[in-house]
Amino acid sequence: MMNADLIQKYNVPAPRYTSYPPVPFWNNELSHENWPRLFQKAYHEFGEEGISLYIHLPYCESLCTYCGCNKRITKNHQVELPYISAIVKEWNLYLDMLRDKPKLAGIHLGGGTPTFFSPASLSMMLRHILSTSTVAETAEFSFEGHPNNTTYEHLAVLNGFGFDRVSYGIQDFNPKVQVAIHRIQPYKKVEEATSNAREIGYKSINYDLIYGLPHQTLKTLKDTIAKVNTLRPDRIAFYSYAHLPTVFPSQRSFEKHLPNEREKRELYENGKLWLSQMGYYDIGMDHFALQRDPLFKAKETKTLHRNFMGYTTSPSKILIGLGCSAISDLYYAYGQNEKHVEDYKTAITDSQLPLIKGHTLNQEDILMKKLIMDLICNGEADWTPNLTPLPEPVADKLTEFKNEGLLDFCERGIRVNEHGKTFIRNICMAIDPYFQTPAHAKPVFSKSI
Incomplete structure (x- = not known):
């Protein structure tokens, strides 16, 4: 469980x-x-x-x-x-x-x-x-x-x-x-x-x-x-x-x-x-x-x-x-x-x-779309040079997920492990620029679980 x-x-x-x-x-x-x-x-x-x-x-x-x-x-x-x-x-x-x-x-x-x-x-x-x-x-x-x-x-x-x-x-x-x-x-x-x-x-x-x-x-x-x-x-x-x-x-x-x-x-x-x-x-x-x-x-x-x-x-x-x-x-x-x-x-x-x-879609949207779809479909995402270094709040949140045993860092990105599958929507939100400001944290979606 x-x-x-x-x-x-x-x-x-x-x-x-x-x-x-x-x-x-x-x-x-x-x-x-x-x-x-x-x-x-x-x-x-x-x-x-x-x-x-x-x-x-x-x-x-x-x-x-x-x-x-x-x-x-x-x-x-x-x-x-x-x-x-x-x-x-x-x-x-x-x-x-x-x-x-x-x-x-x-x-x-x-x-x-x-x-x-x-x-x-x-x-x-x-x-x-x-x-x-x-x-x-x-x-x-x-x-x-x-x-x-x-x-x-x-x-x-x-x-x-x-x-x-x-x-x-x-x-x-x-x-x-x-x-x-x-x-x-x-x-x-x-x-x-x-x-x-x-x-x-x-x-x-x-x-x-x-x-x-x-x-x-x-x-x-x-x-x-x-x-x-x-x-x-x-x-x-x-x-x-x-x-x-x-x-x-x-x-x-x-x-x-x-x-x-x-x-x-x-x-x-x-x-x-x-x-x-x-x-x-x-x-x-x-x-x-x-x-x-x-x-x-x-x-x-x-x-x-x-x-x-x-x-x-x-x-x-x-x-x-x-x-x-x-x-x-x-x-x-x-x-x-x-x-x-x-x-x-x-x-x-x-x-x-x-x-x-x-x-x-602008260029940032297109790059982020690929990352998020890779995460949702394959459980992993490789950062491109265009997206590094990660913004500090994003890096901190991903580290938090890692410490909770939900993902691992690899050479160029992250890999969601078996325990993290349940929380894939939350992991995607963590790297999504549209959720980086409190103004966007509105309950317009169904709950993740």
Whole structure:
């Protein structure tokens, strides 16, 4: 078990570093005029690696009260085609900036609930995207599915377009927990969705689990993880529940039933232990994988990467986000789309990129981004001559981590050891210039543990 005093000390609000700098620190020095130029610049330099696409499909038929995603709740499936049409038009705006067909390094469908959309609607969108692109031999196509509505047809149709990875949002199998978070899904539905995916030929199946949910106890979590073990997904994401009721009011409905900090810490520590005993290896930042999964192999060979979807084996430096609230990463800049469906569709109807905020990276940002991504993906970072000597507060903080047994100094940088993995977000914050002044120490992030 980890040192309880260290967990209490470092369980503070911290970024997940799916981007650098984190979104709250974006400078918003971005315009609709320079975004195409930066996209073309990045494509000229990195286009041969391929472009990754993240497509945000926001609709859900019911509200999961724990959820912090951008979503729209409706049972009206007439919304499908207008939204799919907007996605296609947004993709066309990017195609108009290029002289040739782009190469795709991957597609990820997220949400919301992507399987809210019918197989026919998804086919219409994907057929257009793939007909206007070439696909890299190593491309990764994946989607997020709700076990209750991911049909055999969904899996088969998407597999026909090259999708061979699926992530199911499980969260917890306990009925009392499921009622509290309004996410009712029987074990049999998960078993069926998993079996169908394997039968069709999906190579990697991920389960999302959450610790710190209402009514969760060590007993109920152990039972959930035991049930997961009977199905043996290739990957598991074991996330900390982020309680932000001022941002997501639905979370207030179960506030009094949440485990306290000590209980949540025990859920985390025991959950990690049980996953390890089941043969799942700690990839980092809440992600676990069996040895057979490419994510484990990428971790071993230090070829792991990270973007807004989390860990990936794709080296693509360009990520284009399509759909409302989707975020794009052009290596030199970030941009986020309109968050509201209606505003997003209005911009697309006017043939305008639906960007509402962004960040243009300076040279220091680019250097620091590499260091932090190296830490998060590979557990080590080498300083470049441009970043030495370290500012005194940073050097002092790293020395403190070393004295606590969390990292080691090496010839040109630091290496996070096994004990330090739990505190990787805190270590990243220590070297992050955006956190070097008290003015930036605001609780705008979920807690690190």
